[in-house]
Amino acid sequence: MTFDLEALLRQTKPEKRIGALRHRTSRELLHAEQLRPGPLVLLPDTTVYVDMAAGRMPSAAFELVREATQLHSVVCLSELAQGLSLHDPKATRYRAMRGHYVELVRRIPANRVLTPDDEVWIRAGILTGSLTRTQGYQSHQRKELLADALIYLSAAKAGVPVLTRNAGDFDLLNQLHPAGRVIVYGHA
Numbered sequence: 001m002t003f004d005l006e007a008l009l010r011q012t013k014p015e016k017r018i019g020a021l022r023h024r025t026s027r028e029l030l031h032a033e034q035l036r037p038g039p040l041v042l043l044p045d046t047t048v049y050v051d052m053a054a055g056r057m058p059s060a061a062f063e064l065v066r067e068a069t070q071l072h073s074v075v076c077l078s079e080l081a082q083g084l085s086l087h088d089p090k091a092t093r094y095r096a097m098r099g100h101y102v103e104l105v106r107r108i109p110a111n112r113v114l115t116p117d118d119e120v121w122i123r124a125g126i127l128t129g130s131l132t133r134t135q136g137y138q139s140h141q142r143k144e145l146l147a148d149a150l151i152y153l154s155a156a157k158a159g160v161p162v163l164t165r166n167a168g169d170f171d172l173l174n175q176l177h178p179a180g181r182v183i184v185y186g187h188a
Helices: 006-010 046-054 059-067 072-085 094-106 118-135 137-157 167-176
Strands: 039-046 163-165 183-184
Touching: 006 118, 006 137, 039 046, 039 059, 039 137, 046 059, 046 072, 046 094, 059 072, 059 163, 072 094, 072 137, 118 137, 118 167, 137 167, 163 167, 167 183
Parallel strands: 039 163, 163 183
Antiparallel strands: none
């Protein structure tokens, strides 16, 4: 095995988390607007792909993505594939949307894709369980949070920040595992 469950539990200490965490205020978070576009490596969350495709990406975040070297999470790509499969194939924009995402994924170099390893999966399970318990999440939220934890922890392990519109979940993950970094844009 490539992980030690006891060591990961000791590091995270889920038993010490009893009460709910509070979301940090917007001023306590790092916003895309606070950064200058330039040489930066980042991992876009699924919200980035969706907002870019829909043309609703705020300009500061758009410039950050445009200038950055991007790593891509296989978890985000899976979420995009799921969204495509859920979409009505008879809808007017389905073919265009499908073509957009197929081409986007085709252009991603294999060496820029992050895949969660065993340790990331186990740590994500610990963080997800802790937050589900302390924040009172429901089962459908737990599944979404697990995906976010996999994205966040993969980026943290690679030493790059996650860019996301989902400030709420990523803020809580960052509070439990401060080794990662999060850049937010838009509203939570």
